[in-house]
Amino acid sequence: MRDGDVAADTYTYPILLQSCSQRLAEVEGRLIHGQVIKVGFDSDVYVGNTLINMYAVCGCLGDARKVFDESCALDSVSWNSMLAGYVSADNVDEAKWLYERMPERNLISWNSMISGYLRCGEVEKARSLFDSMPQRDTVSWSVLISGYAQRDRFADALALFQDMQLEGIQPDETVLVSVISACTHLSALDQGAWIHAYIRKKQMKVNVILGTTLIDMYMKFGSVPNAMEVFRAMEEKGVSTWNALILGLAMNGFVKESLATFSEMKECNIVPNEITFLAVLGACRHMGLVEEGRRHFDAMSRKHGIEPTIKHYGCMVDLLGRAGKLTEAEELIANMPVPPDVSTWGALLGACKKHGDNVMGERVGRKLVDLQPEHDGFHVLLSNIYASKGSWDNVHEIRGMMRQHGVIKTPGCSMIEVKGTIHEFLAGDKTHPQSEDIEKMLDDMAKKLKMEGYAPDTREVLLDIDEEDKETTLFRHSEKIAIAFGLLTIDAPTPIRIMKNLRICNDCHMAAKLISRAYDREIVVRDRHRFHHFKQGSCSCLDYW
């Protein structure tokens, strides 16, 4: 072989191998590996490194390691590629072993190792490595912030983002995605809007992931117009972007618009995926569109080649059950090709509760508390079913079971953000510094509601107490306290936004409608599953939820 060929090929092979890495073309990569050995280029560091990387990204760690071990010329890139391979394969032990033997470590090695610790849940180790690094770059911060966010430690993620800014590090698109996600989960409206403003000020490119995250954030804040604006301004949109829009519109009560968006998406030749169908079925569920839901469910496999998963079946059970077709829902469970799980039965139990089918409810509820004795919601639902028909003995029995299994009912909690500060209220809460004013406002609310024709719905009170006490208990539900606080502290026309960890109860829903009219205020409640926009005495969910 002539010198000219050699020079050309040591450059060509790495390019070919990189292309294999990008396309995860393992077979092609192996063929190139064969050629590389044949022409004797396997001793080249550059070629060797692209080989290690190719095998690593294709998940063939053994092959990557073989090239690594047999190579006589290793540099920091070889070590880092091997390390990254183990990290992405979640093999932290090998990663650690390698990390400890590296001749020299640089930022990339540290960042990879932090990522490795985070992937296996060793958050504190990741943090101490981060703290001990002689220098950090945007990626170091980004890895740790996203690690916190992915482990539901959103407050820690935001705190770290503050530190990052204090050190004068400029955030980039990637780190902002994690920060926005943290804001979404914490319902940190002000901070989320600040970040969007920052993106605009710096004229950052809103790529598919960043845009999708922003849309999701605004939708979960109940700000549909802001979400739409982000969507319209995006140059490049992905399936996930459309999914976020379809989900968000439905969640905010815009079911027609949500389904129209699905049609529009298909017209734009975007191929829907399984999440799209969860969103579409969810939209139908929000309005009880049984026939339309059935159509989409059938079209999934028939027209789009997507086999429904247990989640899609769960959606269908819920759609049917919520619409009162309990028998059909139960039949669907019996005939599902995938075994039903706790959530599938849970959807049916919820439907029994809603439609007062205590016979089926008791049967399904008993099954569920058996299947998952540590779950609080099922005990509460079953207990509710007994309470609604006055079977206090059974209520006490379920209470006993809960005690026995150490099940604690998640306390209902409502949050409200006022001037950037988040206030939390539990039922009957009197711990707030402005508690006295809140009590006065609650009394005022009670008077006004009575004039609006409010009759307390005491069926849902779980306790065996007299009617008057039930009314008092109801009127101290956390969402009512939060609304009272909102009326006191937030000036019209700013809507009163409340986040609740559980679902809003019937009585609070009724009360919120009447309050929106009596006080001429817009009230937005985001509960566990969706939004309720209360305005002039009615709710965006049209009382179907």
Add this chain to the structure above:
DNA sequence: ATAGGGTTAG
């Protein structure tokens, strides 16, 4: 050539 990101039923 090697490190970091989002959406998912009840």
